[in-house]
Amino acid sequence: MNPLDKQEGGNHYKMAIQPIEYIAANELDYFQANIVKYVTRHKGKNGAEDIKKAMHYCELLLYYQYPEEAVD
Secondary structure (H helix, E strand, O other), X not given: OOHHHOOOOOOOOOOOOOHHHHHHHOOOOHHHHHHHHHHHXXXXXXXXXXXXXXXXXXXXXXXXXXXXXXXO
16 A cells, blocks of 8 residues: 555645655755645645744754854
8 A cells, every 4th residue: 555545634735746755756854844844735724824834944954054054
Protein backbone atom coordinates (compact mmCIF):
# COMPACT_ATOMS: atom_id res chain seq x y z
CA MET A 1 0.00 0.00 0.00
CA ASN A 2 1.18 3.48 -0.88
CA PRO A 3 1.26 5.60 2.32
CA LEU A 4 0.20 8.62 0.23
CA ASP A 5 -3.16 6.88 -0.22
CA LYS A 6 -3.71 6.84 3.54
CA GLN A 7 -4.55 9.80 5.76
CA GLU A 8 -4.29 9.87 9.55
CA GLY A 9 -6.79 12.44 10.76
CA GLY A 10 -8.14 15.28 8.68
CA ASN A 11 -8.25 15.35 4.90
CA HIS A 12 -5.63 15.51 2.19
CA TYR A 13 -5.07 18.93 0.73
CA LYS A 14 -7.03 19.41 -2.50
CA MET A 15 -4.00 19.93 -4.73
CA ALA A 16 -2.41 18.42 -7.81
CA ILE A 17 0.57 17.35 -5.71
CA GLN A 18 0.66 16.84 -1.97
CA PRO A 19 3.12 19.08 -0.09
CA ILE A 20 4.92 15.98 1.23
CA GLU A 21 5.54 14.81 -2.34
CA TYR A 22 7.10 18.17 -3.27
CA ILE A 23 9.12 18.23 -0.04
CA ALA A 24 10.49 14.71 -0.58
CA ALA A 25 11.21 15.20 -4.29
CA ASN A 26 13.22 18.34 -3.56
CA GLU A 27 14.93 17.01 -0.41
CA LEU A 28 13.89 20.05 1.61
CA ASP A 29 15.14 20.45 5.16
CA TYR A 30 12.88 20.80 8.21
CA PHE A 31 12.57 24.57 7.97
CA GLN A 32 11.90 24.60 4.23
CA ALA A 33 9.39 21.76 4.55
CA ASN A 34 7.36 23.59 7.16
CA ILE A 35 7.39 26.79 5.10
CA VAL A 36 6.03 24.87 2.09
CA LYS A 37 3.44 23.08 4.23
CA TYR A 38 2.05 26.20 5.91
CA VAL A 39 2.06 28.40 2.80
CA THR A 40 0.39 25.65 0.80
CA ARG A 41 -2.43 24.96 3.23
CA HIS A 42 -3.29 28.42 4.60
CA LYS A 43 -6.35 29.03 2.39
CA GLY A 44 -7.96 25.70 3.25
CA LYS A 45 -7.03 25.37 6.90
CA ASN A 46 -5.88 28.07 9.34
CA GLY A 47 -5.67 31.24 7.24
CA ALA A 48 -3.46 33.99 8.63
CA GLU A 49 -2.24 31.74 11.46
CA ASP A 50 -0.53 29.46 8.91
CA ILE A 51 1.08 32.45 7.17
CA LYS A 52 2.45 33.57 10.55
CA LYS A 53 3.80 30.06 11.15
CA ALA A 54 5.48 30.11 7.72
CA MET A 55 7.01 33.49 8.53
CA HIS A 56 8.30 32.14 11.83
CA TYR A 57 9.99 29.25 10.02
CA CYS A 58 11.52 31.77 7.59
CA GLU A 59 12.97 33.61 10.58
CA LEU A 60 14.30 30.35 12.01
CA LEU A 61 15.83 29.41 8.65
CA LEU A 62 17.54 32.78 8.47
CA TYR A 63 18.76 32.53 12.08
CA TYR A 64 20.25 29.05 11.73
CA GLN A 65 21.52 29.09 8.15
CA TYR A 66 22.46 32.76 7.73
CA PRO A 67 23.12 34.04 11.27
CA GLU A 68 25.14 37.01 10.03
CA GLU A 69 22.04 38.22 8.15
CA ALA A 70 19.52 37.59 10.92
CA VAL A 71 17.99 40.64 12.54
CA ASP A 72 16.95 41.01 16.13
